[in-house]
Amino acid sequence: MPRALLVLVAALLVAGCAERAGTASELSGEWFLVDGSADGGALPQPAGAGATLTVGPDELSGRSFCNHYSSTYSLDGTTLAVDGLGGTDMGCEPAVMAAEAAYLGALGRADTVARDGEDLLLTGDGVRLRFSLVPPVPDRELAGTRWVLDTLVDGDVASSTLGEPAVLLLEPDSTADASTGCRAVTGTWLVEDGALVIDDLLVTGTCPPDVEPQDAHVTAVLSSGPAVEISEDRLTLTAPDGRGLVYRAG
DSSP states (O other), rough: OOOGGGTTTTTOOEEEEEOOOOOOOOOEEEEEEEEEEEEEEEOOOOTTOOBEEEEOOEEEEEEEEEEEEEEEEETTTTTTEEEEEEEEEOOOOOOHHHHHHHHHHHHEEEEEEEEETEEEEEETTTEEEEEOOEEEEEOSTTTTTTEEEEEEEEEEEEEESSSSSSSEEEEETSSEEOOOOOEEEEEEEEETTTTTEEEEEEEEEEOGGGGGHHHHHHHHHTOOOEEEETTEEEEEETTTEEEEEEEEEE
């Protein structure tokens, strides 16, 4: 971990009061946006969506209301430089996309980072972002959880879902029920050497043309014996060819 992180949270004057310095361990983990402003106006925060910030050793990443983003960064004391900000290219409701654009614009202009009590502050010319630490979430159980498909992964490309919600439900009695966004999937399941094996896989129904590529992607991954990874409320299934499915606990 860069030595600069050890001095990342030096003293900050807020409302005339000096804030304590923090430590690198206090910055680890995922933060969620509490509020922000740019050029004198509050950043929009549409209901049902949110923005997060994860601080890594040399990368900032998170969710920008709709898409996932990442960027390299550098530090000189409390001076922050964000470089190469980019992310996925999913489409959401216009209000969510507007909030995303405003948030990423403010994040790209932030040039100072410090702690304000338990919160993390990123500030810059005309911008201010306040984050609180996301409470830890216990890993969900693979069996018995209703998983809802969030993202399709094909190598380095991530895309949003189409059609009806695509779900995956692996029952404790070893029966599997899933959907692709347009077709139903049934079978029996087990986990073997860290891979999900669905036997007697049966796919029924028809798909509109625009959802057919997603249907093919989902069925290919589910039938490939994908590797299973659970992190908090997220399930990632990765096929041997690198294609993947990212689910959220419903």
